[in-house]
Every structure is written in C-alpha cells, then in structure tokens.
Amino acid sequence: MKEYVDYLTEWLQSKIKDANAKGAAVGVSGGLDSAVVVNLIKRAFPDNSLGVIMPVGQEVEDQKEAVETVKKANLFYLGINLTESYEKLFKDIKGNIESHGEWVEDNEQLGGANLKARLRMSTLYAVAANYNYLVIGTGNAPETYTGYFTKFGDGAADIEPLSHLTKQQVREMARYLEVPESVIERPPSAELWEGQTDEDELGVTYETIDAYLRGETIDEKDEQIIEGLHEKSKHKRHMPAVPPEVPKGE
Numbered sequence: 001m002k003e004y005v006d007y008l009t010e011w012l013q014s015k016i017k018d019a020n021a022k023g024a025a026v027g028v029s030g031g032l033d034s035a036v037v038v039n040l041i042k043r044a045f046p047d048n049s050l051g052v053i054m055p056v057g058q059e060v061e062d063q064k065e066a067v068e069t070v071k072k073a074n075l076f077y078l079g080i081n082l083t084e085s086y087e088k089l090f091k092d093i094k095g096n097i098e099s100h101g102e103w104v105e106d107n108e109q110l111g112g113a114n115l116k117a118r119l120r121m122s123t124l125y126a127v128a129a130n131y132n133y134l135v136i137g138t139g140n141a142p143e144t145y146t147g148y149f150t151k152f153g154d155g156a157a158d159i160e161p162l163s164h165l166t167k168q169q170v171r172e173m174a175r176y177l178e179v180p181e182s183v184i185e186r187p188p189s190a191e192l193w194e195g196q197t198d199e200d201e202l203g204v205t206y207e208t209i210d211a212y213l214r215g216e217t218i219d220e221k222d223e224q225i226i227e228g229l230h231e232k233s234k235h236k237r238h239m240p241a242v243p244p245e246v247p248k249g250e
C-alpha cells in the first residue's frame with residue numbers, strides 16, 4: 001500500500017505542476033472516498049491543500065465525520081453552508097416551471113439531488129480558483145464503471161486519482177492513511193436524500209461490482225444490472241457528442 005500511496009502522491013504533484021497550479025482542493029463529505037483524497041492531497045501539498053465541507057440541510061459542525069476527517073489529517077478547510085442557496089434556487093426553478101409549464105413530481109427527488117451535487121461542484125471550483133488549486137475528484141472504479149455520479153456534479157473534476165481503485169482498495173488505503181474508523185465503517189452514501197445508500201440505489205453491492213471488475217465470475221443477474229448501468233451511463237464517460245465536420249464546399 002505504501003508504494004501505491006507514494007505513487008499517487010507523486011502523480012498528484014506532477015499533474016498539478018504540469019497545470020502550473022499551486023495545490024489541490026477537494027469537497028469533504030464525511031465519506032470514505034473524499035477522506036482518502038483529503039489525506040493524499042495533504043501528503044502531496046502539505047501547505048497548499050484545502051478541503052471544503054458543503055452541507056445542504058445541515059450545519060457545517062453537524063457534518064461530524066467530515067470535520068473529524070479534515071482535523072485528523074490536519075488539512076486546512078472551509079465550511080460553506082449551501083442550504084439557503086439550494087433552497088432558494090430550487091424554489092425559483094420549481095416556481096418558474098409551475099407558472100409556465102408542467103412540474104413533474106416523479107423527477108423532483110433526483111432533480112434536486114443532482115442540483116445539490118452541481119452546486120457543490122460550482123462552489124468548489126470558485127474556491128479552488130481563488131487559490132490557483134486544481135479540483136480533485138473522488139470517483140472510484142465501481143462508481144466510474146456504473147456511472148454512479150452526477151454528470152458535471154461530483155463527476156466534474158480536474159484530476160481523478162482513485163479512478164482505478166475498487167471500493168475495497170479505497171478502504172484498504174483509508175486504513176493505511178489512518179482515516180477515522182467512523183468514516184471507514186459508514187455505509188457508502190451520496191446522502192442526497194434521507195436514508196439513501198449507494199447499494200440500495202444501485203441494486204448491487206460494491207463487493208460484487210469489485211469482484212466483477214477484478215474479472216471474477218458473479219451471479220448472472222448482478223452482471224446484467226452492472227452492464228445495464230454501464231451502458232446507460234456511457235455518455236458520462238465521454239466528451240459531449242459533436243456532429244461530424246461540415247463537408248468541404250458547404
């Protein structure tokens with residue numbers, strides 16, 4: 001594990017140097033993936049790294065695992081409460097659509113969830129730009145493969161150090177980096193609505209997706225779920241489609 005952590009630390013340093021940036025910023029949720037990135041950027045840039053805690057519907061101090069994560073890593077952090085901004089924006093969007101069109105109740109939960117992820121992304125980019133830092137993503141291999149992220153929300157970042165790691169490898173790295181045990185033990189959750197857990201929503205466990213990505217044989221039903229998610233989210237792993245070049249003479 002030490003070798004891989006050293007390798008990622010040096011990789012972060014070189015990517016940020018190549019970009020002529022000064023350091024690195026990450027959104028800190030209190031979950032496992034961001035906790036690992038917190039520790040990696042602190043190693044790579046001890047004096048030029050930053051965590052941003054951005055609750056919606058909670059106070060910053062109530063994001064206990066997030067605060068514990070940054071404090072234990074001794075990472076400089078900002079707490080930016082997005083509750084008011086989110087509620088105002090969501091109310092304005094809904095009000096406007098209700099006045100002029102049709103508000104679709106069935107799409108409300110997911111639409112609101114993705115708006116939260118994109119508000120966090122916009123906030124993080126604004127903060128990072130102030131310091132001339134790059135935004136570091138927290139996506140891991142099972143999330144990337146299944147498209148389990150908000151397009152241009154938490155899926156938007158300048159560099160993605162955990163992309164090749166299974167959830168199990170992220171957890172092992174977290175233990176090596178001495179991430180708080182309370183964070184390591186939390187069930188993975190996007191926390192975009194009450195009671196949400198990744199595995200309930202995905203319909204398959206991380207253990208199973210990890211095994212599939214390692215090339216092991218898994219239950220056919222689970223394989224179908226994973227491949228279905230992969231296919232449906234293909235557009236998230238590519239640049240937006242553009243039409244073919246205009247033919248010469250047009």
Ligand SMILES: Nc1ncnc2c1ncn2[C@@H]1O[C@H](COP(=O)(O)OP(=O)(O)OC[C@H]2O[C@@H]([n+]3cccc(C(=O)O)c3)[C@H](O)[C@@H]2O)[C@@H](O)[C@H]1O
Pocket residue numbers: 110113114117147148149150151152153154189190191192198201235
């Ligand atoms: N074929 C296609 N080609 C090009 N674009 C296409 C498309 N199909 C949909 N789209 C576009 O993509 C949008 C749907 O994608 P997207 O906006 O991402 O939304 P969607 O994939 O529907 O939802 C995001 C999922 O990620 C989960 N999530 C989000 C954030 C954080 C975490 C976490 O683990 O912390 C998890 C969330 O719970 C939910 O299950 C559509 O509204 C449409 O604009």
Ligand SMILES: Nc1ncnc2c1ncn2[C@@H]1O[C@H](COP(=O)(O)OP(=O)(O)OP(=O)(O)O)[C@@H](O)[C@H]1O
Pocket residue numbers: 026027028029030031032033034035052053054055056063120138154187188189190191198
């Ligand atoms: N309240 C929050 N404050 C700051 N950033 C957040 C917050 N919630 C989510 N994020 C950002 O969105 C990312 C995606 O969330 P995701 O749940 O996939 O990862 P995680 O919470 O770090 O780990 P886990 O998947 O184990 O819950 C987080 O890693 C973090 O960068």
Ligand SMILES: [Mg+2]
Pocket residue numbers: 029030031032188189190191
């Ligand atoms: Mg989470």
